[in-house]
Amino acid sequence: MGSGHLPVDGFGKSAYFHNLLQFADVDLVNRDADNAVRIVTNPGCYDLQMKDKDARYGVNFFYGGPGYSDLCLK
Structure with missing residues (x-):
């Protein structure tokens, strides 16, 4: 989902x-x-x-993850 990176990876990822x-x-x-x-x-x-x-980014969020993996089956 998204770029394949988790939100904690932040800008650029x-x-x-x-x-x-x-x-x-x-x-x-x-x-x-x-x-x-x-x-x-x-x-x-x-x-x-x-x-x-905030004034610059308004309502904002990071999202995503690696998608399908063994963790998804839990």
């Missing part, structure tokens, strides 16, 4: 979103990004690291 204004929930309803919550259903495969909103 892991996938990243910034200045996010809205997202679509599970019912495909647009929601304000300020209300986003962290949900990781399979942390053996990927992770999500939400950062504090």
